[in-house]
Structure formats: C-alpha cells, structure tokens
Amino acid sequence: MEQLLFVIVSGAAVGSIYGLFAISYHLMFSVRGAVSFAQGDLTMLAGFLLITLTAWLSSPFAAFVAVLLLISLGSGVIEKVCIRPAIRQSSHNLGWILATVGLATFVSNTSTIIWGNLPLRPPELVRLESVRIGPVAIGGHEMLAISCGVGIVILLRLLLNHTIVGRSIRVTAADPTAAQLCAINSDKVSLFVFMLSGLIGAISMMLIAPLTFIRPQLGFIFGLKGFASATVGGLESSESAFLGGILLGIAEALAAYFLWSGLKDAVAFLAMAIIILVRPSGLFSFARR
Amino acid sequence: MITSYKRTALLLVSIGIACALLFVVSGRPYIIYLIQLVAINLIVVYGLNVVMGFAGQATVGHAALFAIGAYTSALLAIDYGWPLILSGVAAIIVPLIAALFLAFPSFKLGGVYLAVLTIAFNIIVHQLIINLERVTKGSVGIPGIPPILPNSVGPVVKMLPVLALVYIAYRVNKNILRSFFVRELWAIRENEALASAFGVNPYWTKIIAFEISAVFAGLGGFCYGHVMAYISPDMGSFFVSVMFVMMLIAGGAGTLIGPIIGAIVITMIPELMHELEYFSQSIFGLLLILIALFFPKGLYGLVGRFLPEDRRKPQEDLSPARSASPSRWAALPGEGTLLTVESIGKSFGGVQALSSVSLDVKQGNVHAVIGPNGSGKTTLINIISGFLRPDYGKVVLAGESLAVSPGHEIARKGITRTFQNLSLLEDQTVMENVLLGLHPWRRGSLVQALLGTRRAKVSESEKEAFCYGFIERLGIEPLAYKKVSELSYGQRKLVETCRALVSQPRVLLLDEPTSGLSQTEIGEFIDLLRKVKETGVTIILVEHHIDIVESISDSVTVLDEGLVIAQGTYKEIARNPKVIEAYLGETQAA
Numbered sequence: 001m002e003q004l005l006f007v008i009v010s011g012a013a014v015g016s017i018y019g020l021f022a023i024s025y026h027l028m029f030s031v032r033g034a035v036s037f038a039q040g041d042l043t044m045l046a047g048f049l050l051i052t053l054t055a056w057l058s059s060p061f062a063a064f065v066a067v068l069l070l071i072s073l074g075s076g077v078i079e080k081v082c083i084r085p086a087i088r089q090s091s092h093n094l095g096w097i098l099a100t101v102g103l104a105t106f107v108s109n110t111s112t113i114i115w116g117n118l119p120l121r122p123p124e125l126v127r128l129e130s131v132r133i134g135p136v137a138i139g140g141h142e143m144l145a146i147s148c149g150v151g152i153v154i155l156l157r158l159l160l161n162h163t164i165v166g167r168s169i170r171v172t173a174a175d176p177t178a179a180q181l182c183a184i185n186s187d188k189v190s191l192f193v194f195m196l197s198g199l200i201g202a203i204s205m206m207l208i209a210p211l212t213f214i215r216p217q218l219g220f221i222f223g224l225k226g227f228a229s230a231t232v233g234g235l236e237s238s239e240s241a242f243l244g245g246i247l248l249g250i251a252e253a254l255a256a257y258f259l260w261s262g263l264k265d266a267v268a269f270l271a272m273a274i275i276i277l278v279r280p281s282g283l284f285s286f287a288r289r
Numbered sequence: 290m291i292t293s294y295k296r297t298a299l300l301l302v303s304i305g306i307a308c309a310l311l312f313v314v315s316g317r318p319y320i321i322y323l324i325q326l327v328a329i330n331l332i333v334v335y336g337l338n339v340v341m342g343f344a345g346q347a348t349v350g351h352a353a354l355f356a357i358g359a360y361t362s363a364l365l366a367i368d369y370g371w372p373l374i375l376s377g378v379a380a381i382i383v384p385l386i387a388a389l390f391l392a393f394p395s396f397k398l399g400g401v402y403l404a405v406l407t408i409a410f411n412i413i414v415h416q417l418i419i420n421l422e423r424v425t426k427g428s429v430g431i432p433g434i435p436p437i438l439p440n441s442v443g444p445v446v447k448m449l450p451v452l453a454l455v456y457i458a459y460r461v462n463k464n465i466l467r468s469f470f471v472r473e474l475w476a477i478r479e480n481e482a483l484a485s486a487f488g489v490n491p492y493w494t495k496i497i498a499f500e501i502s503a504v505f506a507g508l509g510g511f512c513y514g515h516v517m518a519y520i521s522p523d524m525g526s527f528f529v530s531v532m533f534v535m536m537l538i539a540g541g542a543g544t545l546i547g548p549i550i551g552a553i554v555i556t557m558i559p560e561l562m563h564e565l566e567y568f569s570q571s572i573f574g575l576l577l578i579l580i581a582l583f584f585p586k587g588l589y590g591l592v593g594r595f596l597p598e599d600r601r602k603p604q605e606d607l608s609p610a611r612s613a614s615p616s617r618w619a620a621l622p623g624e625g626t627l628l629t630v631e632s633i634g635k636s637f638g639g640v641q642a643l644s645s646v647s648l649d650v651k652q653g654n655v656h657a658v659i660g661p662n663g664s665g666k667t668t669l670i671n672i673i674s675g676f677l678r679p680d681y682g683k684v685v686l687a688g689e690s691l692a693v694s695p696g697h698e699i700a701r702k703g704i705t706r707t708f709q710n711l712s713l714l715e716d717q718t719v720m721e722n723v724l725l726g727l728h729p730w731r732r733g734s735l736v737q738a739l740l741g742t743r744r745a746k747v748s749e750s751e752k753e754a755f756c757y758g759f760i761e762r763l764g765i766e767p768l769a770y771k772k773v774s775e776l777s778y779g780q781r782k783l784v785e786t787c788r789a790l791v792s793q794p795r796v797l798l799l800d801e802p803t804s805g806l807s808q809t810e811i812g813e814f815i816d817l818l819r820k821v822k823e824t825g826v827t828i829i830l831v832e833h834h835i836d837i838v839e840s841i842s843d844s845v846t847v848l849d850e851g852l853v854i855a856q857g858t859y860k861e862i863a864r865n866p867k868v869i870e871a872y873l874g875e876t877q878a879a
Contacts, residue, residue: 035401037408085582095581097347097404098534102577105531109570220527221412227405265416269409272402273394280398 015249021226040223
C-alpha cells in the first residue's frame with residue numbers, strides 16, 4: 001500500500017511537469033494555432049545552461065534567473081522566426097511543424113555536442129527533506145513539483161482573468177481579428193505568450209531536475225508527452241491541460257509499476273489515441289459545443 | 290512535340306549512357322553502394338510523396354515503418370528460413386497493419402495531432418526494437434541478411450531488383466498524378482471542406498494515402514536489409530524520419546522529379562561531409578528550418594521551370610462525341626417539392642443563428658434566401674449541405690432525411706454547394722479544378738488508377754471531354770489549361786460555378802455567387818442561371834443583389850436574425866412591411 005502511494009505521488013510529480021508543458025501548449029495553440037515542437041528541448045537546454053551558468057556565476061540563484069531570462073527570450077525568438085512567418089505563408093500547417101521539428105533536432109543535437117551524452121544533474125536550489133504524512137514518506141521534491149505546478153495554474157488563472165495582459169490573451173485566443181479591432185496587437189500578445197511558455201518550461205526544468213537526471217534526448221519526448229497531456233485533458237483551458245498531465249503522470253507510473261517499464265512511454269500516446277477516438281475535446285473539457 | 294522517331298532515339302541513347310555508366314560503376318563498389326542507398330531512400334520518399342506531398346499531411350514517422358519492414362523480412366528470412374518473395378510480402382503487410390492502427394486516431398483530428406502521434410509512434414517503435422532483445426536482438430542488430438540476388442550475378446545485376454522497385458514507386462506516383470485520385474488528395478490538402486463538398490471522404494482518403502506510403506516504407510526497409518546485409522535499431526530512429534521528410538521537402542514535395550532530386554542531394558550530404566558527421570544532426574536541423582521557412586517548394590521549385598512539366602497536358606481530341614457520357618440521374622426529375630427544411634435551429638454559444646427556420650423548395654425552382662448580414666443565411670447553407678449539424682429540426686431531400694449525414698455523403702446524394710470565399714486549387718489548371726466537380730458521382734477504381742491501366746487513362750480523357758463541354762458553355766475555353774492563380778476574380782467565380790455545374794446536382798446551393806462581379810458579369814451570370822434552370826436543376830440562391838432575386842427567383846425566403854420573416858414570390862415579399870423594415874429600418878408610408 002505504501003509502495004502504491006509512493007508510486008502515485010511520484011507519478012503525480014512527473015505529471016505536474018507534463019501538466020506545465022501542457023499548459024504551455026494550450027497557451028501557444030490558443031493564440032497562434034501552432035505549437036513549438038522544440039519546447040521540450042528548450043526546457044532541457046534550460047537545465048544544461050543552469051549547470052554551466054552555476055559553475056560560471058557560482059551562485060545558483062543568479063544562474064536560475066539568467067536561465068529564466070535566456071529561455072524566455074529564446075522562446076520569443078522562436079515565435080518570431082519560426083512560427084510567425086510559417087503561418088503567414090500558407091494555411092497548411094506543414095511549415096511550422098517542420099520548422100520547429102528541425103529546431104528541436106538542432107537544439108537536442110547541439111546540446112549533446114556541448115554537454116555530452118551522459119546523464120547530468122543540475123544543482124538543487126533548495127534542500128528538501130521528505131515529508132511524513134501518516135505512514136507514508138513523500139519526497140520533498142515531489143511535493144514541490146506538485147505544489148509549484150498547482151501554484152502556476154492558479155497564478156496563470158489570476159493573470160488571465162484579472163489583468164489587462166491576461167484579457168488581451170483571452171481575446172486574441174478567441175478571435176485574433178476581433179482583438180486587433182480592439183487595438184490589441186495580436187503579434188505582441190503571441191510573442192508574450194510564447195515567452196511565457198518558455199518561462200514555464202524553464203521553471204518546470206527546475207522542478208524536474210531533482211527528480212531525475214537529465215540528458216539531451218529526454219527533452220523531445222517530454223515535450224511530446226506534454227502535448228499528449230494537453231490532448232487527454234483538453235486543450236481548451238490551462239486547468240484541463242494541467243489535469244491531463246497529472247492523470248498521465250500517474251497512469252504512466254502505475255503502468256511501469258504493474259506492467260512492464262519498457263512500455264512506459266507508450267502509455268501517454270495510447271491514452272492520447274484513445275481520447276482522440278472517444279472524446280476528442282478532452283476528458284476535462286466542459287465547453288458547450 | 291516528341292515524335293516517335295525522336296522518342297526511340299532518346300530511348301536508345303539513354304540505354305547507351307546507362308550501359309556506359311554501369312560499366313564504369315561496376316568496378317567501384319562504393320558508387321554501387323551509393324546508388325542503392327539513394328534508390329532505397331527514394332522508394333520511401335516516393336511513398337511519403339503521396340501522403341505528405343499530394344495530400345499535404347504532416348506525418349513524421351516513416352522510419353518506424355521502414356524499420357518494421359526491414360526487421361520483419363530479416364527475421365523471417367534468417368530465423369524461419371522464409372523465401373525472399375514471402376518475406377518481402379510480409380515486409381509490406383506488417384507495416385501496412387501497424388500503420389492502420391496509427392492512422393485511425395491520427396487522422397481523426399489531423400494537423401498537429403497527426404504529427405505528434407506519428408512522431409510518438411516512431412519513438413515507441415524504436416524503443417521497442419531496442420528493448421525486445423529476444424526477438425530483435427536489440428542494439429546488437431541483425432547481421433548476415435541474405436541478398437536478393439546471389440553475389441555470383443555480379444555487382445551491376447545485383448542492383449537491378451532495387452532499381453526495379455524504385456521504378457515501380459515512380460510509376461505509382463506518376464499514375465496517381467494522372468488519375469482522379471490526385472484531385473482528391475489535392476482537395477484535402479487545400480481545404481478539407483472543399484473535399485467533402487465534392488463527395489470525398491477526407492478521413493478514409495487520408496488513411497488510404499497513408500497506407501500507400503506505408504507499403505513503400507516497408508518495401509524500402511526490405512531492400513535496405515537485404516542490400517546492406519546488416520540492420521540495427523538506428524534505422525528506425527526519429528532522425529531517420531526527419532531525413533526522409535527533408536528529402537521530400539528539399540527536393541520538391543508533390544512533384545514527380547522532386548523526390549529524386551531530394552533523395553540524391555540529402556543522401557549525398559553526409560557521405561560527402563564525413564568529417565562533419567558528429568554535427569550532422571544539428572546541420573540537418575538547421576537545414577530543415579531553412580527549407581521549411583524559405584524554400585517550401587524545395588529545389589524543384591527553384592529549378593522547376595527548366596524541367597519538364599509533370600502537369601496534365603491539354604488533350605488533343607475533345608470532340609463532343611467523346612463527351613457523350615451518361616448524365617448523373619437516370620430519370621428526369623419530377624414535379625413537386627424536392628427539398629424541405631423543417632424547423633431548423635442552431636446556436637453558437639450565446640448566439641441563436643437560426644430559430645425554427647422552415648422552407649420548401651419545389652423541383653426546378655430558383656429559391657432565393659435573402660436577409661441582412663448576420664441573419665443566418667450561410668449557416669442555413671452549411672446545415673443543408675451537411676457542414677454543420679443543426680441543434681434541432683431536419684432537412685429532407687426527396688423524402689429522405691439528411692440531418693445527420695456528413696458533408697461528403699450529402700454531396701453524393703446530389704446537393705452541391707459553392708463557397709462564399711472561393712475554394713479552388715490555386716496551383717492547378719482550370720480543367721483540373723472543374724474535373725473535381727465529377728467526384729460526387731463519377732470517380733473510378735483506385736486500383737486501376739494506381740496501376741495506370743488503359744481503362745483509367747480512357748476514363749480520364751472521357752471526363753476531360755465531358756468537362757470541356759461545360760467549360761465551353763460558360764465561355765471560359767481559352768482559360769481551360771491556365772493555372773487558376775493567374776485568373777481574375779470574376780474568372781475564378783466562373784470556374785467555381787462551372788465545377789458546381791459539372792457535378793450535375795439535384796440541388797445547387799449558391800452562396801453569394803455574384804459578390805465581387807462587375808455589372809456586366811452579373812448580367813451574364815443571370816443568363817447563365819437561366820440556362821442552368823432550364824436543365825432542370827433546382828437552385829437555392831443566397832443573394833444580396835435584389836435585382837437578381839427579382840429577375841430569376843421563383844420563390845424567396847427572407848431571414849432576419851435567424852427567423853423567417855417572410856416567404857413567397859418576390860412580389861409578395863417586396864410588399865411585406867416586415868421585410869421593408871428589416872432592410873430599410875422604419876416602415877415607410879406606403
């Protein structure tokens with residue numbers, strides 16, 4: 001029983017990361033109708049940059065801030081250079097899909113060249129002990145991951161509902177042309193949203209780091225699972241996307257525990273395939289259609 | 290014009306050059322290896338051309354099918370001693386089945402979901418090949434795969450099976466390009482609603498295209514295993530899929546020669562840059578970004594004007610005799626009510642677009658639907674043609690309820706619609722666009738199209754003659770083989786109307802067909818509509834030009850804010866105070 005709880009909690013922690021990726025995709029998709037396949041690799045890059053910058057700046061916090069800035073900027077550049085021109089060019093979505101896939105390949109391979117193939121461990125920012133709740137010891141970092149995830153969801157909802165920026169985002173997502181008629185520059189909003197996604201990605205890196213070693217190859221599949229989470233939960237709102245992530249994380253952990261760990265990666269995509277066939281709008285979407 | 294003398298001479302010269310080259314090449318095994326590698330890649334890329342080039346679908350996972358083909362054949366040949374013919378067939382069937390499982394969910398939503406699922410499939414298959422060591426020998430790989438032809442035949446003859454398969458892949462692409470099937474793929478690529486409107490089932494057609502590509506991927510894998518004699522899981526990595534896509538896009542997706550260019554160039558790059566192999570993935574990543582953003586048409590797009598066109602050539606014999614094809618409906622339409630809309634309602638979120646809208650359209654009539662902007666006219670058209678599902682109510686065509694049928698089925702039942710924003714295949718000729726109009730009722734056998742049989746060719750030329758008749762009737766014959774992108778707005782509208790007429794519908798839904806036309810063009814259009822009406826077609830016309838409505842409509846429905854406010858002949862509704870109020874504001878003193 002203890003084992004099971006432990007599995008579920010770690011699953012939820014990883015799921016929280018998936019959920020954060022899912023939120024990024026939800027945001028990107030809602031304002032641009034496009035996502036960046038390089039999101040996962042960019043996030044891994046955040047981890048590696050953290051390692052290197054910590055060594056250079058000898059202060060983990062300074063490195064942390066620097067990484068957040070760099071990755072956000074990077075995300076913004078991606079939007080401007082890869083996604084915007086591709087969408088302008090034609091209505092077929094092949095352009096931005098291939099451009100961001102190419103970028104993902106580039107980032108992942110270049111990271112491998114610079115930092116090598118062996119798993120590395122980014123420095124911990126906080127030393128956290130396990131927390132005992134009743135008979136179960138839950139890892140401190142797992143709790144941090146889950147609570148940060150939930151915290152970001154709440155903050156995001158506050159941003160979207162109660163600030164001008166947030167409202168601009170929601171209007172642009174609903175109807176870009178109408179947004180422009182309200183003097184909202186949808187390009188700027190897009191840029192902001194992508195940078196925000198980059199920020200969320202970098203933060204999720206800080207949360208992944210203590211839970212697992214990082215390697216460049218991991219980024220891409222993390223990104224994909226994030227997208228699968230968004231599909232399972234529902235691409236419509238950040239809450240449903242996040243919940244999809246938690247669900248997927250737990251499902252994966254349970255599958256690895258009860259069945260075969262080699263099947264672990266397949267779980268996310270099998271879930272995605274099933275949801276698409278059975279309930280395409282996502283499990284947690286309650287929109288009136 | 291290439292005469293038959295020149296053609297024979299050309300053939301002899303090419304054979305001569307080929308022999309000379311082969312003679313040179315036979316002493317150099319590296320070149321033989323390169324040629325086969327390019328050929329193998331080309332087989333896969335030609336398959337990809339069908340689903341990504343013609344149909345425009347983002348599938349980035351073919352390396353998985355490639356590897357499945359290779360491993361299937363290798364394991365059957367080595368572990369179970371199957372003869373190559375059988376293991377080759379298995380190398381096609383196993384990927385075909387695997388692709389089917391992938392295709393069902395992926396093509397439901399398409400777009401980015403398709404990309405994600407195919408990528409995920411690739412990664413998972415790759416991992417499975419590595420992890421299922423007992424079956425696949427894992428990372429160690431499988432050595433000692435028997436060649437297709439024994440070594441004794443010499444290096445040159447050994448290449449022949451692979452070259453033959455490449456030729457088959459090329460021919461299938463060519464046959465598709467000359468058949469009705471490519472139009473369906475183009476339509477899907479352009480706009481799935483357009484495809485549905487002409488009777489094409491987008492979901493199944495995409496799956497068929499994908500399965501065709503799976504066959505070639507498996508075939509390519511088969512060749513790879515038996516030519517290279519050793520396979521390892523790396524051949525199924527995601528990066529290999531990226532390479533295949535690069536070959537297609539860099540060469541020129543959707544063309545006949547593009548894949549050849551792409552396969553040669555992209556295969557050569559890593560071979561020529563051995564020192565940079567460590568960086569090759571990064572370089573290719575950057576290359577893909579560049580190509581996707583700046584050269585989406587690939588190298589073929591850059592040099593295409595100097596190469597032979599692979600477009601359909603204008604037919605020489607378009608005599609009316611050949612166009613004496615059967616018309617769509619066996620019996621002449623009768624009298625009475627053909628289409629009934631019964632109490633249709635539809636809301637979008639908080640907006641009630643239509644409330645309890647009912648109307649009757651009599652056989653052979655022109656029924657106009659008018660109303661201010663936002664009154665729900667286009668929503669009504671969308672519901673009648675099956676592109677939107679009503680919240681309540683139903684549409685009945687000749688006694689048969691249509692309400693839950695999807696767009697493509699309704700098109701096949703005899704309702705053809707035009708689009709308010711024109712939906713034409715920009716890069717294709719007028720003739721190709723008009724030919725699409727036949728698809729709701731006249732398609733052809735896919736198998737024959739793929740094989741390029743005589744029957745398929747004859748069928749296509751008959752269709753062209755049939756369409757030419759309509760093109761003449763609309764007065765656009767000089768434009769018949771011009772690209773649509775070169776036409777004016779008014780000419781494009783005529784092409785769209787021509788396409789709609791070719792489908793010989795029972796009910797023709799015209800959504801603001803005269804918007805953007807000049808006064809003269811409008812006059813010509815009215816004449817055209819009269820002629821169409823004489824052929825017995827029932828027309829539902831959404832219009833803003835009241836003079837058109839006045840001159841040709843037999844009955845009119847007036848909508849305002851989703852409600853029917855008047856029905857009857859033009860004279861009747863013109864006097865109706867509610868109509869006057871809706872258009873002019875306040876009731877005028879009579």
